[in-house]
Amino acid sequence: FQQRRCSARRAAFLVESLQDLDRGLRARGARLHIASGDPAEVLPTLWSRLGIQYLSFDADETGEPYARRRDARVLTAAREAGVRAEPHATETLWSLEAYEAKCGGMGNAPGTMTAYQSLLGRMGKVLAPVDAPVAADYPSPGVQGELVGAAEMLVPSSPLALPWPRETARAEVESVWGPAEVAALSSRVVPALRGGESAALERLEAKIQAPGREAWVAAYDKPKTAPTALTPSTTALSPYLSLGCVSPRDMWHAVDAAAAAAPKSAARSKPPVSLHGQLMWRDFNNLVARAANDSVPGSWGQMEGNRFCRQVAWGEDKAALAAWAEGRTGYPWIDACMTQLRAEGWIHHLGRHAVACFLTRGDLWQHWEAGAAHFEAQLLDADYALNGFNWLWLSCSGFFYQYFRCYSPVAFQKKKDPSGAYIRKYLPQLARLPDKYIYEPWKAPPAVQKAAGVIIGQDYPEPIVDHAVVSKANMSKMADAYAKHKALNGGGSGAPAKKKQKR
Numbered sequence: 001f002q003q004r005r006c007s008a009r010r011a012a013f014l015v016e017s018l019q020d021l022d023r024g025l026r027a028r029g030a031r032l033h034i035a036s037g038d039p040a041e042v043l044p045t046l047w048s049r050l051g052i053q054y055l056s057f058d059a060d061e062t063g064e065p066y067a068r069r070r071d072a073r074v075l076t077a078a079r080e081a082g083v084r085a086e087p088h089a090t091e092t093l094w095s096l097e098a099y100e101a102k103c104g105g106m107g108n109a110p111g112t113m114t115a116y117q118s119l120l121g122r123m124g125k126v127l128a129p130v131d132a133p134v135a136a137d138y139p140s141p142g143v144q145g146e147l148v149g150a151a152e153m154l155v156p157s158s159p160l161a162l163p164w165p166r167e168t169a170r171a172e173v174e175s176v177w178g179p180a181e182v183a184a185l186s187s188r189v190v191p192a193l194r195g196g197e198s199a200a201l202e203r204l205e206a207k208i209q210a211p212g213r214e215a216w217v218a219a220y221d222k223p224k225t226a227p228t229a230l231t232p233s234t235t236a237l238s239p240y241l242s243l244g245c246v247s248p249r250d251m252w253h254a255v256d257a258a259a260a261a262a263p264k265s266a267a268r269s270k271p272p273v274s275l276h277g278q279l280m281w282r283d284f285n286n287l288v289a290r291a292a293n294d295s296v297p298g299s300w301g302q303m304e305g306n307r308f309c310r311q312v313a314w315g316e317d318k319a320a321l322a323a324w325a326e327g328r329t330g331y332p333w334i335d336a337c338m339t340q341l342r343a344e345g346w347i348h349h350l351g352r353h354a355v356a357c358f359l360t361r362g363d364l365w366q367h368w369e370a371g372a373a374h375f376e377a378q379l380l381d382a383d384y385a386l387n388g389f390n391w392l393w394l395s396c397s398g399f400f401y402q403y404f405r406c407y408s409p410v411a412f413q414k415k416k417d418p419s420g421a422y423i424r425k426y427l428p429q430l431a432r433l434p435d436k437y438i439y440e441p442w443k444a445p446p447a448v449q450k451a452a453g454v455i456i457g458q459d460y461p462e463p464i465v466d467h468a469v470v471s472k473a474n475m476s477k478m479a480d481a482y483a484k485h486k487a488l489n490g491g492g493s494g495a496p497a498k499k500k501q502k503r
Ligand SMILES: Cc1cc2nc3c(=O)[nH]c(=O)nc-3n(C[C@H](O)[C@H](O)[C@H](O)COP(=O)(O)OP(=O)(O)OC[C@H]3O[C@@H](n4cnc5c(N)ncnc54)[C@H](O)[C@@H]3O)c2cc1C
Pocket: 222, 232, 234, 235, 236, 237, 238, 239, 241, 242, 275, 278, 279, 281, 282, 285, 347, 348, 349, 350, 352, 353, 356, 375, 379, 381, 382, 383, 384, 386, 387, 388, 390, 391, 394, 503
């Protein structure tokens, strides 16, 4: 899944993470060995060549079909070879199996955050992470050296050296990139998040554990963090959590410790908006992804067959989709977010809200699956469960149903960043526009455009749609889709909920 569509930046983050893991192992007298190919074929040859009798691996619990097939084949191969194999669930605070046992089967998995919070409350204290291994846990370097040559099974030196996914031809995947894109990355023209456990632990320290952070951690209120901050106003730990560079349990306990040490006068936030709340969203998303796949295999991440997703007749307009993806909609706040995504592989949660709403039910009426695929390619934190969940939410296809609430691509951020510093950073062609026009450059008189060195329609696009008009039309299309859903499901579930849920 992860490598099917993947930007050069995300591939570089993976390579940096592998290199960092290798350095960590070498510091303990071992090293990382990388084998590539079909695991069910490659692993048995390694087991017999190296005399391996025990296999421990990271369980993929969300039920993504390829992962399920792969794990089943590897387990069969291990049984046949007499190798003891143990999957370990490490991605979430509690294994999905543990949640399943507590709620009496995936059929009873919580469908709302409130129900999930109540389930978590019954699970007991989140376990502490296990200690990292030390040098004595590994065979001596001499023994390792005899088994595998020093130049064999090395970590890829660059994204170009990553093995290509087995089931898909290179020409068939989106975002195909090559040496030029990789060279552009190494010039580091933009500040990027560096991959690896070391960088993850530095960030955990800087954002949560460092002296002076206690009150910030205790008071963390996600909807109040600034999406237009020029450096992340949230932890930006997501790429590390997504790739396993840091465990959610590490973060959970770091948050616990910092909040406990906060001064009595500090404000105290609660889930779902607190930092613990953010980690809860993460587990909840994993649970529903698994529940969807258990009921219809492969249905998570798509509209068809997905028990959590309403059926909506989305449009298909390749030009509109490309304008959105490339930051050419003519709405500077949207285009700045999409530019940050392409350049840095990360945007603030509310920026993601804005662009996802704009692409789907807000303005362009394009399928959320297309938006999710683009995010998957570009985000350093691309995550099967979280991405799928959030696109359902933002497109009002599942979990959130207030389609009559729509983000304005102009007014939403104007209040928080009236001079448009964020837009000026990511869209330098607009940098010299007066504050008054930075969110709506098409309203600037020709003389102002000329003085600012940007002619709208020439140096920067006209708005792709009239938000006031299309958002209204889209609301009635959503109303139709909801009415159909209600008719099909015979009753109340078509009605939008009245209460606004904060996240
Ligand atoms: C359309 C859309 C797509 C998204 N796709 C992804 C994705 O592919 N991968 C991803 O990690 N996040 C995704 N998110 C969720 C969220 O935006 C990011 O997790 C968050 O912005 C990461 O920043 P942070 O680490 O600073 O978050 P913090 O606020 O510091 O939160 C800490 C951690 O909690 C988890 N978390 C935070 N918010 C959410 C949320 N709303 N749902 C689930 N878990 C959450 C993340 O692991 C995050 O790193 C998406 C959101 C939207 C609206």
